[in-house]
Amino acid sequence: MIPRIFPSRLWSVRLRVYSSASTVSDFALPRSSKSNTATSAPLVTPRQLKHHLDQYVIGQDKSKKILSVAVYNHYLRIQHAIRNSIEEEDADAIEHQVLTDFPGQVGGTSGEFEDYRPGVSVVEPQSPIFEKSNVLLMGPTGTGKTLLAKTLAKVLNVPFSISDCTPLTQAGYVGEDAEICVHRLLQSCDWDVRGAEYGIIVLDECDKLARKPDNGASGKDVSGEGVQQALLKILEGTTLQIADKTHKNERPRVNIPSSPGPPPATRGDIHIIDTSNILFILSGAFIDLDKIVKQRLQKSTIGFNSGSSLFFSHASSSSSKPIPTQSSPPSEWLHYVEPVDIIQYGYIPELVGRIPIIAPLNDLTLHDLIRILSEPRNAIIKQYENLFELNNVEIKFTSSAIHQIATLAKKNATGARGLRRIMENVLEDAMFETPGSSVRYCLITGDVVRGEKKAIYFSRGQQHKFYGVIAIDEELFKEGKDPGKDGGLASAR
Ligand SMILES: Nc1ncnc2c1ncn2[C@@H]1O[C@H](COP(=O)(O)OP(=O)(O)O)[C@@H](O)[C@H]1O
Ligand SMILES: [Mg+2]
Known part of the structure; x- marks a missing residue:
């Protein structure tokens, strides 16, 4: 779902480019401007984005490439949406002009303006909208997963937040609600709801959400599956009411982002945010997942299960790399992860289905x-x-x-x-x-x-x-x- 009115302040997707002389400049902006030329400005390319990551993150070329492409495609898709919205806004403006210039004529019973009106008010998207592709960074501890996310945050001038999944629990239990990640995103852009709706949320240590085999006396897995269910809704796209509790004493007022008028960002308000266009980057070490992959691959070679899948866009389907040997380090096996492995690890299938891209990180040499x-x-x-x-x-x-x-x-x-x-x-x-x-x-x-x-x-x-x-x-x-x-x-x- 794409709101018709786009954020004006933060919503100029820019990269901060650090030159060798440490100066900062901005370039490549799809802007929320009335001018069509601005929206057709080139986005920063995946190659340029990777170049920025290279300055902070050593090695991990494959993950850097995958992540750069995912972020680029995310904003390409949004740029496309902006263009459509501007066309719609322009159409509305013309329509409004017609109404002002010829009050009482349009929609009346006769003639020429009636014929004219439908021609300007209907603007259909020219091509199908590319669906967003959330990313999963997976690799051994200390190899740069969190660093990659933080570095992205540094170079991208878009609303961005990183939340640790470890303290998350199902709503109503002691701990943090899954919605906290959206709350942080809003905070990161000073409650610019429209900007946040196109931002990036990183869910770090997401492997901690794997379903727990033993759920104790209650039988409820409130920090695992319960949180996954809550996150699923946010990843799929939902409308959340997030309260800005900075000024608790003020009487809450509901702000609806797509309503006309000035941007809603008053303290003490309840903000309504649509999460459909937020890009999610999940990251985790997934300790022992390699054993599950190894088992599946071994089974498949003796004919139990072909294990082949085109579902994930990562090394397993396209790489010419040989299958790792028994003595290969765990990270090598992560290049062959399939959705079934992550489900077996303790993830609900619906959530796995929402994360089509895997970026595996290697052990550092x-x-x-x-x-x-x-x-x-x-x-x-x-x-x-x-x-x-x-x-x-x-x-x-x-x-x-x-x-x-x-x-x-x-x-x-x-x-x-x-x-x-x-x-x-x-x-x-x-x-x-x-x-x-x-x-x-x-x-x-x-x-x-x-x-x-x-x-x-x-x-x-x-x-x-x-x-x-x-x-x-x-x-x-x-x-x-x-x-x-x-x-x-x-x-x-
Ligand atoms: N590929 C890398 N390039 C540069 N520094 C790295 C890299 N990987 C890890 N580090 C260093 O190690 C620290 C911990 O890395 P981090 O990204 O937090 O690991 P994890 O993969 O467990 O999230 C970082 O703050 C950084 O200093
Ligand atoms: Mg980390």
């Missing part, structure tokens, strides 16, 4: 972890360098140090999550000792990360020496003489 430490715009190493700079200390991590930190994180098997904790451990002494001291340069090598040495300090006049030691360490690392290098690689791969 040692190389990915090394890149994560230093490449993203807000890379961890850059963050610590800035922190030390505030104390007037220049800190450097040699290649051997970075390699060693990534190796430790890889062994922890928590994706990139462990990186910050390892950095904190490594820098504990340096962060304690350098503030207020004569130290001006601090060096972290592989030995320091392994705890075999303390951080190496240099004072004001020792810059030359500082860079000399760095050069030697880099040389040794290149020659493969860093003791952590080979051992680390061998054990981490």
Whole structure:
């Protein structure tokens, strides 16, 4: 369902584009403008969107592509809807003009204006409306699912909210109602209902909603299936009444978004929002789902079930990748997930049917972890360098140090999550000792990360020496003489 009046304020879908000089500019806008030319402006392409994700999220190329295409198609579809609406509005305007210019003539008993009126008031959509395609991000912990969603929020200038599914419960039970995600979306755009109706809601940790096998004495699964049922309604498209409780004492007033007049956003109001055009991105680790997939695929090879499906648009149907082997990591099996697997995992079929796109994330390799430490715009190493700079200390991590930190994180098997904790451990002494001291340069090598040495300090006049030691360490690392290098690689791969 597409409302006839489009939001004017937030409803200019823009991407904030960060150039290398860190400036921000906006481009590619389908706007809610009266001008038809604005609506035919090109959308930012999936390639451009992925390029933005690349600046923050390392690896995960497949998920970044799928997500970029899904978001692009979502707004392409909306742009199409805007165009239709503007044509309708223009038609109404002409109709109104006719009524004003010739009162009493139109709809009267005679002649020419009666013939004219139907010609301008009926504007049929030219082509079928493309249905929205919600996305499911699925992959091991710490591999960038939440980061992908947050990064999207940063670059897209549309109403956007992220809600954790863990505290959700069925309405009437202790916990948060499923509707909280729509409430947050409205909050994110300062209660611009019309903007929110075309926004994006991320449901993080959605695997926690899987049906619980044991529902206790009551037999009701209020945090699993109960929430899924509630979310299903929102995903399918429903009309919700959401109260803005910011000013509880004010008497509530009902605002209907498609009614004419100024935009309804007064505090203390009840807002009526249609969820049909909100894009949902679900994300979860789905621990042990790989076992279900593995079982099905093994059965299918001995003829129980072909397991083939064109339902999901993801790797399983199109990839030339070989089927994983018994020893493949769990994330490899997630590339072959089918709806039946997710249903068996504990999802209700109707909800699975509303999420036609799966974006699988891979385990991070040692190389990915090394890149994560230093490449993203807000890379961890850059963050610590800035922190030390505030104390007037220049800190450097040699290649051997970075390699060693990534190796430790890889062994922890928590994706990139462990990186910050390892950095904190490594820098504990340096962060304690350098503030207020004569130290001006601090060096972290592989030995320091392994705890075999303390951080190496240099004072004001020792810059030359500082860079000399760095050069030697880099040389040794290149020659493969860093003791952590080979051992680390061998054990981490
Ligand atoms: N692919 C990645 N690229 C860059 N940083 C990452 C990546 N994956 C994880 N991280 C880092 O690890 C942290 C945790 O990742 P997150 O996206 O929350 O994991 P999850 O997949 O469990 O949602 C992020 O804040 C980020 O610093
Ligand atoms: Mg997460």
